Amino acid sequence: MHGHGLRFKILLLLLTPLLALLTEGQVKIHGKITDSEGKPVEFATVRIGGTIIGTTSGLEGDYSLSCPAADTIHIHFSCIGYREATRALIDAKGDVTLNVRLQLSTEMLQQVEVTELKKQTGSVGKIDATELHKSPDVQGGSVESLITTMAGVTGSNEMSAQYSVRGGSYDENSVYINGIEVYRPQLITSGQQEGLSIINPDLVGSIGFSTGGFPAEYGDKMSSVLDITYRQPQSFEGSLSASLMGGSLTIGQASGKFSQLHGIRYKRNSSLLGSMDTKGEYNPAFFDYQTSLTWQFSKKLKASFLGNIGLNQYKFTPQNRTTTFGTTADAKKFTVYFDGHEKDRFDTYFGALSLEYRINRGTNLQLLASGYLTDELVAYDISGEYWLDQAGTSDVGGELGVGRYHEHARNRLKASVLSLALKGQSALNPRHTLTYGISLQSEKIMDRSREWELRDSAGFSLPATGSELRMVYNLDSRHDLSSTRLSAFAQDAWKLSTSAGFLTVNAGLRLSYWSFNRELLLSPRLNIGFIPDKAPSWAIRFSTGLYYQSPFYKEYRMPVIDDKGNRTILLNSDIKSQRSFHLIAGTDYTFRALSRPFKLSGEIYYKALSSLVPYEIDNLKIVYSGLN
Numbered sequence: 111m112h113g114h115g116l117r118f119k120i121l122l123l124l125l126t127p128l129l130a131l132l133t134e135g136q137v138k139i140h141g142k143i144t145d146s147e148g149k150p151v152e153f154a155t156v157r158i159g160g161t162i163i164g165t166t167s168g169l170e171g172d173y174s175l176s177c178p179a180a181d182t183i184h185i186h187f188s189c190i191g192y193r194e195a196t197r198a199l200i201d202a203k204g205d206v207t208l209n210v211r212l213q214l215s216t217e218m219l220q221q222v223e224v225t226e227l228k229k230q231t232g233s234v235g236k237i238d239a240t241e242l243h244k245s246p247d248v249q250g251g252s253v254e255s256l257i258t259t260m261a262g263v264t265g266s267n268e269m270s271a272q273y274s275v276r277g278g279s280y281d282e283n284s285v286y287i288n289g290i291e292v293y294r295p296q297l298i299t300s301g302q303q304e305g306l307s308i309i310n311p312d313l314v315g316s317i318g319f320s321t322g323g324f325p326a327e328y329g330d331k332m333s334s335v336l337d338i339t340y341r342q343p344q345s346f347e348g349s350l351s352a353s354l355m356g357g358s359l360t361i362g363q364a365s366g367k368f369s370q371l372h373g374i375r376y377k378r379n380s381s382l383l384g385s386m387d388t389k390g391e392y393n394p395a396f397f398d399y400q401t402s403l404t405w406q407f408s409k410k411l412k413a414s415f416l417g418n419i420g421l422n423q424y425k426f427t428p429q430n431r432t433t434t435f436g437t438t439a440d441a442k443k444f445t446v447y448f449d450g451h452e453k454d455r456f457d458t459y460f461g462a463l464s465l466e467y468r469i470n471r472g473t474n475l476q477l478l479a480s481g482y483l484t485d486e487l488v489a490y491d492i493s494g495e496y497w498l499d500q501a502g503t504s505d506v507g508g509e510l511g512v513g514r515y516h517e518h519a520r521n522r523l524k525a526s527v528l529s530l531a532l533k534g535q536s537a538l539n540p541r542h543t544l545t546y547g548i549s550l551q552s553e554k555i556m557d558r559s560r561e562w563e564l565r566d567s568a569g570f571s572l573p574a575t576g577s578e579l580r581m582v583y584n585l586d587s588r589h590d591l592s593s594t595r596l597s598a599f600a601q602d603a604w605k606l607s608t609s610a611g612f613l614t615v616n617a618g619l620r621l622s623y624w625s626f627n628r629e630l631l632l633s634p635r636l637n638i639g640f641i642p643d644k645a646p647s648w649a650i651r652f653s654t655g656l657y658y659q660s661p662f663y664k665e666y667r668m669p670v671i672d673d674k675g676n677r678t679i680l681l682n683s684d685i686k687s688q689r690s691f692h693l694i695a696g697t698d699y700t701f702r703a704l705s706r707p708f709k710l711s712g713e714i715y716y717k718a719l720s721s722l723v724p725y726e727i728d729n730l731k732i733v734y735s736g737l738n
Contacts, residue, residue, distance in 0.1 A: 136176050233694070253317060282331050436501065459482070517563045638652045657692065691716075694715040
């Protein structure tokens with residue numbers, strides 16, 4: 111053992127000068143790479159001239175490498191979007207700190223004419239936002255009126271922003287603004303008194319729309335998705351429009367890292383409603399304010415805020431009316447007298463704050479916090495009386511028929527929806543992206559509703575019992591409800607270039623749970639797109655998926671009638687989500703003719719609906735059965 115220790119010491123003494131000589135011949139170079147604003151430049155390339163030695167900078171712009179000592183060492187720094195920089199070290203030894211600032215590269219390109227049209231390989235198509243104000247409509251150029259020109263989409267009427275897609279109801283369409291799902295008035299009524307769409311067309315930057323088969327990142331509706339992105343102004347801008355029905359004002363501004371966009375709208379429909387056959391004093395008024403704010407704190411961190419205030423009022427006072435009909439020999443006169451009025455109010459408030467953090471070039475995280483409040487009041491007391499007489503006579507008691515009725519309602523609905531969500535996107539490589547997210551939503555509902563109608567015919571109250579006064583119709587609802595919804599999704603997207611053509615695949619799964627009915631749902635979805643290499647003018651797409659629509663408050667209100675005809679609203683905790691299965695195949699053919707681009711599109715779809723909640727429409731009121 112002693113001999114082995116002695117030989118090790120002798121070997122160490124012999125190697126020490128050699129190690130010192132090798133160390134003395136190396137130069138360690140380290141530092142930080144920044145841009146013209148002093149911000150770190152990540153993934154910049156650092157290499158030693160004339161050698162294969164090199165490295166890349168980290169997330170904070172730091173780098174470190176070693177190379178043999180020389181009289182002059184040339185170090186090259188490069189990164190996409192920056193001008194290459196070269197530094198020379200003269201007779202460098204030991205540790206050397208070398209910090210470098212890269213300048214952005216600008217290059218004037220020759221004029222390019224783009225003649226190809228973008229192909230749609232997914233289920234969400236892009237709509238040109240500049241087309242909004244080219245078609246006349248009552249809404250003044252709304253996004254919904256533009257959507258109703260597409261195949262499979264039907265508008266409710268010219269007074270409403272509602273639309274249905276491929277046989278679905280008006281409540282089966284998701285609306286997203288800046289990636290945040292927004293709500294419309296929930297209602298005791300159907301919301302057709304909503305005079306202004308939730309989307310301000312003057313703020314719109316881009317529009318995405320899907321009539322079915324949409325991917326898992328979008329929420330739980332059965333028919334369609336409307337994805338709106340508000341634009342960010344580049345400088346000061348403004349627009350003002352006015353008409354006999356109202357006006358709008360839009361102001362935008364950008365300076366440095368902050369941009370803001372504001373829109374105010376006011377509208378009255380009295381001039382249109384006054385031309386209807388049913389006469390009355392109509393006085394609806396609608397006010398809307400929206401704002402979109404963006405702060406770019408750094409290249410990695412961005413914050414944005416979306417706010418909306420909507421105040422909708424609807425007033426109506428019916429007027430007396432006389433109608434004469436019959437023949438010359440037997441003319442009759444029908445007169446209706448009215449008293450009372452209706453006053454409805456729908457106030458909504460919405461705000462959402464988003465924080466987006468870019469971990470690196472391939473991964474983004476987004477934290478979303480939003481709140482939606484609605485306060486809705488439907489109140490009316492209207493009494494009517496009709497007289498049927500022989501025209502041309504004024505004899506007392508000579509009437510042919512007489513009747514009376516009185517309608518009364520005091521309906522109040524307050525709802526608050528608070529949501530917290532975390533979303534992420536990771537580009538595993540330029541052709542492979544993973545998107546994921548989770549959200550928690552709290553809902554609180556306060557419902558106070560009371561309606562009744564008294565009807566009289568020829569001096570007898572209906573229904574006539576002979577012993578008591580009964581209403582022909584009455585309803586009572588009094589509920590306070592709190593519930594929680596949890597949802598999560600994950601989807602994987604690939605873009606593949608093959609010998610046959612360009613292929614895109616998007617596969618995802620969505621999960622949701624609701625505490626009210628303790629229902630757990632799984633929704634798989636798949637989208638495939640293909641552009642043949644031998645026929646690039648064609649684009650072929652296929653999409654399928656299972657879509658659930660969890661009911662909101664009005665859909666699980668279940669009327670129960672007792673033996674005296676009194677209606678009481680109960681909440682059906684056994685209600686199940688409505689379900690829709692989509693199977694869609696489509697193709698586009700793009701070509702140029704007459705110096706213009708053209709696109710021919712065709713789709714075949716199969717849509718299977720189940721567990722639906724039936725409803726009835728009575729004038730402006732939509733009444734759900736509360737049962738599947």
